[in-house]
Amino acid sequence: xxxxxxxxxxxxxxxxxxxxxxxxxxxxxxxxxxxxxxxxxxxxxxxxxxxxxxxxxxxxxxxxxxxxxxxxxxxxxxxxxxxxxxxxxxxxxxxxxxxxxxxxxxxxxxxxxxxxxxxxxxxxxxxxxxxxxxxxxxxxxxxxxxxx
Amino acid sequence: xxxxxxxxxxxxxxxxxxxxxxxxxxxxxxxxxxxxxxxxxxxxxxxxxxxxxxxxxxxxxxxxxxxxxxxxxxxxxxxxxxxxxxxxxxxxxxxxxxxxxxxxxxxxxxxxxxxxxxxxxxxxxxxxxxxxxxxxxxxxxxxxxxxx
Numbered sequence: 001x002x003x004x005x006x007x008x009x010x011x012x013x014x015x016x017x018x019x020x021x022x023x024x025x026x027x028x029x030x031x032x033x034x035x036x037x038x039x040x041x042x043x044x045x046x047x048x049x050x051x052x053x054x055x056x057x058x059x060x061x062x063x064x065x066x067x068x069x070x071x072x073x074x075x076x077x078x079x080x081x082x083x084x085x086x087x088x089x090x091x092x093x094x095x096x097x098x099x100x101x102x103x104x105x106x107x108x109x110x111x112x113x114x115x116x117x118x119x120x121x122x123x124x125x126x127x128x129x130x131x132x133x134x135x136x137x138x139x140x141x142x143x144x145x146x147x148x
Numbered sequence: 149x150x151x152x153x154x155x156x157x158x159x160x161x162x163x164x165x166x167x168x169x170x171x172x173x174x175x176x177x178x179x180x181x182x183x184x185x186x187x188x189x190x191x192x193x194x195x196x197x198x199x200x201x202x203x204x205x206x207x208x209x210x211x212x213x214x215x216x217x218x219x220x221x222x223x224x225x226x227x228x229x230x231x232x233x234x235x236x237x238x239x240x241x242x243x244x245x246x247x248x249x250x251x252x253x254x255x256x257x258x259x260x261x262x263x264x265x266x267x268x269x270x271x272x273x274x275x276x277x278x279x280x281x282x283x284x285x286x287x288x289x290x291x292x293x294x295x296x
Contacts, residue, residue, distance in 0.1 A: 050268070050286060057261060062264050069255050071257055079260070107219075121198050142171070145227060146175045
């Protein structure tokens with residue numbers, strides 16, 4: 001079995017995607033992060049879900065979670081107020097984590113080795129032009145490797 | 149809506165749980181990590197999925213993913229050989245990440261604020277004795293907050 005057999009299709013975003021839209025994409029798919037692609041569809045980096053949350057929540061909430069308890073507003077309003085008009089590029093940290101990538105013919109053990117080196121439970125599957133054709137999650141990988 | 153309304157039941161492990169069993173628990177549930185409980189059921193820390201993978205894979209695979217490609221063995225055999233007879237306690241890093249915990253009556257915004265401070269997309273829900281009664285994932289939280 002190879003990477004191409006385990007890869008799933010997942011929504012990705014670009015650097016120009018509004019951050020509000022990115023938060024919705026993240027929420028809509030049950031995945032550990034958002035893959036950011038360049039204009040040619042090649043993976044640039046990955047935005048972890050907690051990072052999106054960190055960028056979206058106003059700092060007064062993060063500094064004092066007890067304060068968040070007493071805010072009399074719908075949570076979504078506060079999230080979207082925090083995001084404002086920023087784009088994905090604005091959410092990316094200065095030190096962008098590299099999104100590991102493998103080819104479709106990589107073995108599962110190779111995918112596991114590549115994923116183990118990163119802190120993100122996602123690996124992109126790319127073609128020979130480095131254009132993303134799918135992604136493999138840690139969960140999908142373990143399911144196949146351990147037969148669960 | 150409060151934390152108790154969003155919390156899900158999830159399998160947790162103890163420090164004495166064999167690491168092989170922990171890898172199976174992680175694979176069996178579609179969750180970003182494994183919560184480690186003490187003997188009274190209070191959350192101690194969380195093991196990220198990539199951490200389990202890092203501990204499970206033999207170092208010769210991680211040092212050179214290209215080598216992993218040519219190993220002529222079933223991936224599960226290599227994983228379980230790497231884990232050996234270790235327990236969850238053996239897999240835990242020295243600097244254990246703190247698993248954020250909230251009470252069942254925390255607001256969703258409060259849960260978001262607590263989660264944003266950590267790098268783990270999981271928050272434990274605990275009772276007044278700090279015994280875990282459930283957990284909230286980032287995905288579950290965003291689904292409720294953004295209505296996706």
